Amino acid sequence: MTEVAYIYDAIRTPRGKGKKDGSLHQASPIWLVRTLLKEMQQRHNLDTSLVDDIVLGCVTPVGEQGSDIARIAAIDAEWHESVAGLTLSRFCASGLESINLAATKVMSGMEDLVVAGGVESMSRVPMGSDGGAWYMDPRVNVSTQFAPQGVGADAIATLRGFTREDVDAFATESHRRAAAAWENGYYDKSVVPVTDINGLLLLDKDETIRPNTSVETLAKLNPSFAMPGKMGFDSVILDKYTTIEEVNHVHHAGNSSGIVDGSALCLVGSKAAGEKAGLKPRAKITMASVIGSEPTIMLTGPTPACQKALDKAGMTAADIDLWEINEAFAAVPMNTAADFGVSLDKVNVNGGAIAMGHPLGATGAMLVTTVLDELERRDLNTAMITLCVGGGMGIATIIERV
Numbered sequence: 001m002t003e004v005a006y007i008y009d010a011i012r013t014p015r016g017k018g019k020k021d022g023s024l025h026q027a028s029p030i031w032l033v034r035t036l037l038k039e040m041q042q043r044h045n046l047d048t049s050l051v052d053d054i055v056l057g058c059v060t061p062v063g064e065q066g067s068d069i070a071r072i073a074a075i076d077a078e079w080h081e082s083v084a085g086l087t088l089s090r091f092c093a094s095g096l097e098s099i100n101l102a103a104t105k106v107m108s109g110m111e112d113l114v115v116a117g118g119v120e121s122m123s124r125v126p127m128g129s130d131g132g133a134w135y136m137d138p139r140v141n142v143s144t145q146f147a148p149q150g151v152g153a154d155a156i157a158t159l160r161g162f163t164r165e166d167v168d169a170f171a172t173e174s175h176r177r178a179a180a181a182w183e184n185g186y187y188d189k190s191v192v193p194v195t196d197i198n199g200l201l202l203l204d205k206d207e208t209i210r211p212n213t214s215v216e217t218l219a220k221l222n223p224s225f226a227m228p229g230k231m232g233f234d235s236v237i238l239d240k241y242t243t244i245e246e247v248n249h250v251h252h253a254g255n256s257s258g259i260v261d262g263s264a265l266c267l268v269g270s271k272a273a274g275e276k277a278g279l280k281p282r283a284k285i286t287m288a289s290v291i292g293s294e295p296t297i298m299l300t301g302p303t304p305a306c307q308k309a310l311d312k313a314g315m316t317a318a319d320i321d322l323w324e325i326n327e328a329f330a331a332v333p334m335n336t337a338a339d340f341g342v343s344l345d346k347v348n349v350n351g352g353a354i355a356m357g358h359p360l361g362a363t364g365a366m367l368v369t370t371v372l373d374e375l376e377r378r379d380l381n382t383a384m385i386t387l388c389v390g391g392g393m394g395i396a397t398i399i400e401r402v
Helices: 029-044 069-076 094-108 138-143 149-160 164-183 226-240 271-277 302-313 331-340 360-378
Strands: 006-012 053-057 084-088 113-121 201-203 260-269 283-292 322-325 382-389 393-401
Touching (some): 006 029, 029 069, 029 113, 084 094, 094 360, 302 331, 360 393
Parallel strands (some): 053 084, 322 382
Antiparallel strands (some): 283 393
């Protein structure tokens, strides 16, 4: 049994600075998810008893984000008690993996209507606070040839020949595009303002965009990963990549993704389920893939993941109108675009995580909302969404308008 998995809705919160002075700090992670569930129900007068499951990505599912936040959020949002909930982590791929899992549920016929997305409150649940052998066990650290992602990003830049000016120029453009998109109202359709329990506005716009960013201002920032490189991680890279003599450290806070809070949800379902709920499909999920990639640099996964999805769909890179390549570090989307010969004019056209931040478990779902809105605005048809993933993985999803 093979059903088509349609996207009926895609919404997100704004992204708030992931620190105690950030505008979403006082909003708990479950409040962010609850806000979107309430909005989704109200937008469509949705009979929530028709929804089978909520699949929610969360990279750090501990503390306030623990105890299967997906199910608890469904109860808190007063959705029908029959709606189940699943919280998953595939590191930075979690939000997109949730959508892909929802699609497979629908395409198999096992379920009919699924909410999928992610949440991460990085100001309240710090990154890495869930521990794990990869970070904490020296034996595993050495045996897996672990290096911090920032050092890996610098290694990509070195291998590819990207200069400090190149990555700073990419970052500057991310801020410019994000600021222009907000100014022109491109994010208005899908961004849901977050209020507090009294209805007072906390945030209605992405908080970390700096429109005045320039290559000249970024040039004043010191590289962030030269020190861990000198502590020994450069040697890990050089032992593996013998064609380079040293790692050129070019990444810093200004050309890397920001730490932020946020959530995003998509409504995915079959044709029959959508008709029963009175919904109109906006797009379909054509293909999705995950792969394992080189774990030391760990940021090269988007290229093979995208190629796998394209091959399975019988498509080529030329068939993709718009690309959303997560800006974990500037070198990542630059590298993927170069691999496919794709113009940066088609990549992250409304800015990315360098400007607006990377709320780990939610980012993949946020990219879907962004690119779907932009496909509709430009009257284009196909998009590729992809992210590099911790541990050396990649994820990719192809969507098509209907």
